Amino acid sequence: MSTYTKSVLKIVFLIQLFSMNSSGQERDCLVCTFPLTPESLKPGQADACEDLYAAACVSANGKYKYQDIIKKEQAKIKKPVVDARNKAAQQMGYKDFNDALKSKLKAAGLTIKSSPDKEAWERLVNPDNFLSINGDADKIYETAQQCGKEKSELNAIPSYLLTEPAELKNIVHRYQTFQTKYKELSIKYNAQDIPNFVDQFGWRCKNLKTAGSSLPKSKDDPRLVQECANIPQLKRQETELFREEGSEGYQRKAEQFIRSHIVMDTSLGSVSLQTPVKSPPKSEVESLRDKIKLLDESITDTCNSYDSIVTNAGKKVTSDLKKEIARSRVTVESLIDSAYSPERQKLAAGIAQSAKNDIQDLVGSLVKDPKKRGDILEGYGDLKISWMQKPEASSYTKDSNGVEVLNEETAGKNLNGSARTAFFDPELSFFTSINAFYNPAGSTGKEKTDEQVTMQPAILSILDENPYAFLGAIAHESGHKIDPYISYINGYDLSGECEGLLNCYRDSKSIKLGIGQSGETMADYYSSEVLAREIQKLPQEQRKQALMSSMEIFCLSDVDINMSPFNEVHPETSLRIGGIYGANPSIRNVLGCKNDSSKFKTCGLNVSILDAPMVNPPTKDSGATAAKGAK
Amino acid sequence: MIKLISVAVLLLSFRTFAEPSTPDLLLDISFEKNHMHHRYSIKEVFDKGSTYVLSFTDERQKTQSMKISEDQARSIKNRATRIIWENLYRKPASSTNCLVYVTLKTDSEQTKICKDNAVLVGESYGFLNALRGAFR
Numbered sequence: 130m131s132t133y134t135k136s137v138l139k140i141v142f143l144i145q146l147f148s149m150n151s152s153g154q155e156r157d158c159l160v161c162t163f164p165l166t167p168e169s170l171k172p173g174q175a176d177a178c179e180d181l182y183a184a185a186c187v188s189a190n191g192k193y194k195y196q197d198i199i200k201k202e203q204a205k206i207k208k209p210v211v212d213a214r215n216k217a218a219q220q221m222g223y224k225d226f227n228d229a230l231k232s233k234l235k236a237a238g239l240t241i242k243s244s245p246d247k248e249a250w251e252r253l254v255n256p257d258n259f260l261s262i263n264g265d266a267d268k269i270y271e272t273a274q275q276c277g278k279e280k281s282e283l284n285a286i287p288s289y290l291l292t293e294p295a296e297l298k299n300i301v302h303r304y305q306t307f308q309t310k311y312k313e314l315s316i317k318y319n320a321q322d323i324p325n326f327v328d329q330f331g332w333r334c335k336n337l338k339t340a341g342s343s344l345p346k347s348k349d350d351p352r353l354v355q356e357c358a359n360i361p362q363l364k365r366q367e368t369e370l371f372r373e374e375g376s377e378g379y380q381r382k383a384e385q386f387i388r389s390h391i392v393m394d395t396s397l398g399s400v401s402l403q404t405p406v407k408s409p410p411k412s413e414v415e416s417l418r419d420k421i422k423l424l425d426e427s428i429t430d431t432c433n434s435y436d437s438i439v440t441n442a443g444k445k446v447t448s449d450l451k452k453e454i455a456r457s458r459v460t461v462e463s464l465i466d467s468a469y470s471p472e473r474q475k476l477a478a479g480i481a482q483s484a485k486n487d488i489q490d491l492v493g494s495l496v497k498d499p500k501k502r503g504d505i506l507e508g509y510g511d512l513k514i515s516w517m518q519k520p521e522a523s524s525y526t527k528d529s530n531g532v533e534v535l536n537e538e539t540a541g542k543n544l545n546g547s548a549r550t551a552f553f554d555p556e557l558s559f560f561t562s563i564n565a566f567y568n569p570a571g572s573t574g575k576e577k578t579d580e581q582v583t584m585q586p587a588i589l590s591i592l593d594e595n596p597y598a599f600l601g602a603i604a605h606e607s608g609h610k611i612d613p614y615i616s617y618i619n620g621y622d623l624s625g626e627c628e629g630l631l632n633c634y635r636d637s638k639s640i641k642l643g644i645g646q647s648g649e650t651m652a653d654y655y656s657s658e659v660l661a662r663e664i665q666k667l668p669q670e671q672r673k674q675a676l677m678s679s680m681e682i683f684c685l686s687d688v689d690i691n692m693s694p695f696n697e698v699h700p701e702t703s704l705r706i707g708g709i710y711g712a713n714p715s716i717r718n719v720l721g722c723k724n725d726s727s728k729f730k731t732c733g734l735n736v737s738i739l740d741a742p743m744v745n746p747p748t749k750d751s752g753a754t755a756a757k758g759a760k
Numbered sequence: 761m762i763k764l765i766s767v768a769v770l771l772l773s774f775r776t777f778a779e780p781s782t783p784d785l786l787l788d789i790s791f792e793k794n795h796m797h798h799r800y801s802i803k804e805v806f807d808k809g810s811t812y813v814l815s816f817t818d819e820r821q822k823t824q825s826m827k828i829s830e831d832q833a834r835s836i837k838n839r840a841t842r843i844i845w846e847n848l849y850r851k852p853a854s855s856t857n858c859l860v861y862v863t864l865k866t867d868s869e870q871t872k873i874c875k876d877n878a879v880l881v882g883e884s885y886g887f888l889n890a891l892r893g894a895f896r
């Protein structure tokens with residue numbers, strides 16, 4: 130859908146909303162004052178009462194509704210990090226982050242080509258997919274491209290046409306000069322990252338052994354075998370060098386270490402060529418031609434090895450710069466300003482309060498034991514949403530480049546919550562993963578942590594345009610407080626109260642709940658109850674769209690890979706949406722669904738919500754866990 | 761697409777396990793948070809030359825695997841090595857009251873990153889995040 134159409138839809142909706150408000154139907158519903166998403170207004174593949182997933186996430190033509198906007202959403206989520214890095218780079222005296230990186234690479238001897246491959250450069254700066262990281266050296270760096278060029282020139286020499294030994298010797302010399310040049314450069318780049326060098330060397334030693342045998346292969350270079358045997362003795366020197374990294378004189382020492390102790394990859398070293406043992410004596414010209422043939426084959430490996438050394442060196446420089454920038458005061462403050470504004474805080478707190486009120490309402494009818502019920506209701510009063518604060522000026526120190534950065538030594542003590550660690554991740558992924566979590570009260574090391582809900586910045590950014598989705602997410606996280614596992618940790622075991630409903634979800638006509646999914650499923654269920662309570666405050670004709678809007682994060686996560694590492698294992702998205710949210714009797718009542726879905730069994734607790742019209746009366750076989758309908 | 765690859769790799773590694781040579785464990789990362797246990801590993805499997813398999817086991821003990829290239833295996837292992845070295849050789853790991861955030865192990869070294877080490881917890885978080893991203 131075009132931006133234009135979207136804008137028109139937004140305007141149309143705002144007009145509708147306005148008329149709704151003026152007619153007095155809206156009752157104390159914070160999210161109800163916001164427009165619905167354009168995607169929720171697109172016709173879906175099914176009706177929300179039949180299959181909420183197919184209605185909310187899939188278009189009538191079978192395409193994902195959010196497919197077209199996923200790139201834009203990803204860019205929007207990453208923008209604060211991109212902006213913060215540019216700002217920090219500017220403060221360091223560069224034009225922007227790219228300019229800073231180019232300059233740092235150049236200082237490390239890695240000059241960028243005049244027009245580097247755009248995609249390869251992007252993969253270096255913002256590695257989207259962790260695994261698409263290699264083979265880019267000649268697309269980015271002059272030196273790697275040069276290796277390929279020189280190799281091709283050597284390969285093109287028609288040495289088989291030459292008959293003069295002097296000419297052939299001259300060619301051998303050219304090959305050897307080529308190899309020496311790239312050997313020297315390799316030493317320089319390897320020296321910049323000793324742990325990597327040691328790792329790669331270990332890899333070569335590992336390859337000496339044939340599978341299942343500790344004996345070296347007969348063709349193994351005996352010097353390499355010897356050096357591999359010496360590895361344990363070199364460790365002390367390596368770690369000393371590692372500690373000195375970045376200091377004056379380090380580079381020279383590291384190069385010297387590599388030169389004196391380690392056998393370079395033969396493809397990078399001067400090849401000592403042995404004449405095959407059994408061949409008949411050859412003329413000088415023949416011998417020289419043989420030698421050239423071998424050299425000609427080996428230089429392909431020279432550039433391949435060199436490419437990976439250059440790639441690694443480039444990644445090291447990039448990672449070092451990202452580390453410095455991530456912890457710089459400019460980045461820290463810029464990211465906190467953009468994600469944690471006072472306006473957002475007010476809105477988030479208001480929506481969190483709605484979710485808590487609704488869960489408390491639900492707990493009123495779910496928990497019969499008065500002591501437990503009292504504890505939970507009181508506990509919800511204290512549940513906070515974490516809000517990152519700017520570290521105090523004393524948390525920073527100047528690094529060796531004069532940049533004001535978070536002080537490593539005191540970070541553990543001075544910084545709180547997610548800020549303690551988020552800025553020490555060079556990728557700043559805390560700010561770009563679409564994730565949220567609930568933490569029960571506990572202790573991390575020496576520090577006590579409060580019970581709290583954390584909505585990461587990517588989810589906070591959704592708040593601005595789609596607070597319905599934010600409501601669903603914060604209700605899910607707040608619901609974890611009373612899921613069957615965490616309720617036990619919190620001192621009021623609700624596993625008994627949840628069991629009937631979980632049994633309903635285990636049914637083959639429901640989501641076929643798997644082992645370990647109960648906590649997540651109950652959190653989704655509580656979230657669906659919250660949504661039912663808020664959405665029913667809208668006029669009937671807008672409720673389906675509002676519910677579909679609230680599913681945006683789920684729909685996006687179905688098309689997007691940029692989710693979080695710690696996202697607990699949930700049932701599949703289509704089951705979560707269709708089988709938990711869409712099959713909740715409170716939701717179905719609020720939407721005005723006439724019958725049960727043919728796709729998912731209706732599953733919900735026997736709870737009532739005020740004012741929802743009863744459209745789905747209980748059936749005889751629905752048992753304790755199926756819908757009893759609202760009053 | 762990723763799912764298809766995983767299935768293919770699982771079948772492949774299964775077949776290889778049945779053969780006499782055992783795969784070498786090159787990298788093993790173990791992470792626990794809120795009673796959830798995640799594990800990542802890289803194994804070198806010998807089957808007409810070496811192949812590398814990156815696996816992820818979630819808290820339900822469900823394992824997903826994918827074949828990766830030698831370059832990718834080296835690059836992932838190197839990122840782990842750097843964190844291990846920073847923990848072992850730059851600042852001695854705090855030995856008292858270490859609440860473990862993540863355990864990193866390669867074929868030659870291993871270390872535990874303690875939760876009170878804010879810097880390395882942050883770096884490991886980014887690393888884990890990237891590894892997790894490979895399985896989506």
Ligand SMILES: [Zn+2]
Pocket residue numbers: 605606609649652697
């Ligand atoms: Zn959850």
